[in-house]
Amino acid sequence: MKYTRPLIILSFILVTASFGFIKQNPISKNTAPLEITDVAQYNNFLVFTEKGNKEVSMYNLDGTERLKNWSVVETPTGIITDNKKIYVTVFDQNGGVVILDSNNDQQNFISTGSGACSPILNTQQTKLYVANQFNNTISEIDLSTMKESRVVDVLREPKKIALSEKRNLLFAANFLPAQAANLDTVASAISVIDLNTFTTIKNIPLANGSNALRGLSISPDGNYLFISHNLGRFQVPTNQLLQGWMNTSAMSVINLNTMEFEGSVLLDEPERGAAGIWDINCTDNKIVITHSGVHEISIIDYPAFIDKYKNYKKKDELSYDLQFLGKMRQRIGLTGNGPRNFIISDNKAIIPTYFSDTLNIVNLDNPSNIDIRGMVNNRIESDEFKGEKYFNDATYCFQNWQSCNGCHPGDGRTDAMNWDLMNDGIGNPKNCKSMLFSHVTAPCMISGIRPSAEVAVRAGFKFIQFCEIPEEFAVCVDKYLMSLKPVPSPYLVNGKLSPLAEQGRKIYDKMNCVECHSGPYYTDLKNHVIGDDVEFDQGWDTPTLKEVWRTAPYLFDGRAATMKDVFKVHKHGINKKISDKDIDALVEYVNSL
Numbered sequence: 001m002k003y004t005r006p007l008i009i010l011s012f013i014l015v016t017a018s019f020g021f022i023k024q025n026p027i028s029k030n031t032a033p034l035e036i037t038d039v040a041q042y043n044n045f046l047v048f049t050e051k052g053n054k055e056v057s058m059y060n061l062d063g064t065e066r067l068k069n070w071s072v073v074e075t076p077t078g079i080i081t082d083n084k085k086i087y088v089t090v091f092d093q094n095g096g097v098v099i100l101d102s103n104n105d106q107q108n109f110i111s112t113g114s115g116a117c118s119p120i121l122n123t124q125q126t127k128l129y130v131a132n133q134f135n136n137t138i139s140e141i142d143l144s145t146m147k148e149s150r151v152v153d154v155l156r157e158p159k160k161i162a163l164s165e166k167r168n169l170l171f172a173a174n175f176l177p178a179q180a181a182n183l184d185t186v187a188s189a190i191s192v193i194d195l196n197t198f199t200t201i202k203n204i205p206l207a208n209g210s211n212a213l214r215g216l217s218i219s220p221d222g223n224y225l226f227i228s229h230n231l232g233r234f235q236v237p238t239n240q241l242l243q244g245w246m247n248t249s250a251m252s253v254i255n256l257n258t259m260e261f262e263g264s265v266l267l268d269e270p271e272r273g274a275a276g277i278w279d280i281n282c283t284d285n286k287i288v289i290t291h292s293g294v295h296e297i298s299i300i301d302y303p304a305f306i307d308k309y310k311n312y313k314k315k316d317e318l319s320y321d322l323q324f325l326g327k328m329r330q331r332i333g334l335t336g337n338g339p340r341n342f343i344i345s346d347n348k349a350i351i352p353t354y355f356s357d358t359l360n361i362v363n364l365d366n367p368s369n370i371d372i373r374g375m376v377n378n379r380i381e382s383d384e385f386k387g388e389k390y391f392n393d394a395t396y397c398f399q400n401w402q403s404c405n406g407c408h409p410g411d412g413r414t415d416a417m418n419w420d421l422m423n424d425g426i427g428n429p430k431n432c433k434s435m436l437f438s439h440v441t442a443p444c445m446i447s448g449i450r451p452s453a454e455v456a457v458r459a460g461f462k463f464i465q466f467c468e469i470p471e472e473f474a475v476c477v478d479k480y481l482m483s484l485k486p487v488p489s490p491y492l493v494n495g496k497l498s499p500l501a502e503q504g505r506k507i508y509d510k511m512n513c514v515e516c517h518s519g520p521y522y523t524d525l526k527n528h529v530i531g532d533d534v535e536f537d538q539g540w541d542t543p544t545l546k547e548v549w550r551t552a553p554y555l556f557d558g559r560a561a562t563m564k565d566v567f568k569v570h571k572h573g574i575n576k577k578i579s580d581k582d583i584d585a586l587v588e589y590v591n592s593l
Helices: 007-018 302-310 315-320 383-392 453-463 471-483 499-510 563-568 580-590
Strands: 022-024 036-042 045-050 055-060 066-071 075-081 086-091 096-100 107-111 116-121 127-132 137-142 147-153 158-164 169-174 189-194 199-205 210-218 224-232 247-255 260-266 277-282 286-291 296-301 329-333 343-345 348-352 358-363 370-374
Touching: 036 343, 036 348, 045 075, 055 075, 096 116, 096 127, 107 147, 116 158, 127 158, 137 158, 147 199, 158 210, 169 210, 169 224, 199 260, 210 286, 224 277, 247 277, 247 286, 260 315, 286 302, 296 302, 383 471, 453 471, 499 580, 563 580
Parallel strands: 022 370, 036 075, 075 116, 210 277
Antiparallel strands: 036 045, 045 055, 055 066, 075 086, 086 096, 086 116, 096 107, 116 127, 127 137, 137 147, 158 169, 169 189, 189 199, 210 224, 224 247, 247 260, 277 286, 286 296, 296 329, 343 348, 348 358, 358 370
């Protein structure tokens, strides 16, 4: 089918612009997109983290005037305040928290770990908790000493955390599954951390196919934990989209009294997806969720929801019930593109949009009443930025079920699951690949079935999104993917190989890994027959090892959960006797690339 953008959203934007409801404000002098990643309230002000210019900005409470901004060294990811200080997580190899004071330009920094995000405070404002996405840890910071006091390991890429002081527990949403992908059940989990001992006491897997966990919120009565995430139907071939055949958007429910996962409620409708599910917050009587891919929010009546939910007999069937929410949920279209993280203040949802720098302030008692603020005058979008926007936009998909982000979350990386694509037959699922360096390491796909990334991008829209986009859009997506940069490995020490990794480099050479994994991208760009169960005569494409620490599971069907499994269990590339000590060194080296 040819692509047609839904006219309702466009018409609304045009009408509001024509009648002056979008208020343009005094903003930063440059015209580049702000790319707002988070928002918080600071006394009677709003503060935003801006990825585009690496700044933190302060606005008045109604968002009509930009009052102040701070430049930070690294990309800001999250923000929280205690009405005295502003705490900003920054995303880099040595990530951590930047502490700002509105009365001066002084900045203090506390190092926590790579990919620091999702800062939260306890009620007494004595402890700050931070998720370190790429270190797979959660940090506790003692604000009396301004030092990291405790650290706990979790499963994989904690992206969001929530605090229950009533239960003295911290919950961490692991963004991706931490397991092999060639199993019947593959799912991300919630890690439960005891605040007394600061240890993980339980990991609670969600429904089969759960991935890209982005939002956490505790219910108004404190009895449930809600998790917003994607739900991938990896068990079926990717030959259609109807009824959420490939991907759906879900809100999972954990009963905090039993500490058990109960069910996943779908946010989509039978003939209309709600893709790009992102953040979730609760008021006393409502659940509010952003849908970044379709530029909407869902507002759910909590009393009506919990009554129906409790009486739903077979909760394991909720993840297939596209009519459960019915009239208890309102889908509200927003102005702009890409609503992500948001806050609720005075019964208003304050929602910035990542791809259009439009602020929507939604009255939750009267959702048709939306104040709209344009935050950048005369915005100029690069082709790379447009490409990222198209990559994440589910309106370029039949019935809005998914975007490219659905299978490649986290900036074009992997969802850690196997998919049975139609490009090389049926009944042969293969592990989802990261798109980093895809344009310079052709051929593409695990089987090398696509001769170039350019061909793969256009085929993806046509055969996965079931939509043909204009060529100029596809060119922008190419440019976006080519602009992706690897995140420095958390295995590096001050940007260099550790002593163990240096030993591993010698093992890498000794095992002749360079025969296939050579050159600047650690690939010879060829197919090789590896193992006994090779489906194609030409073998499998040789993937890059750049950022391989981030792309588990491994091998063509994701059978190796870790890099250690690659070498020790599956003996990939191991044709000589090797000790466990040497395997550990080899793993350290490869994970450092």
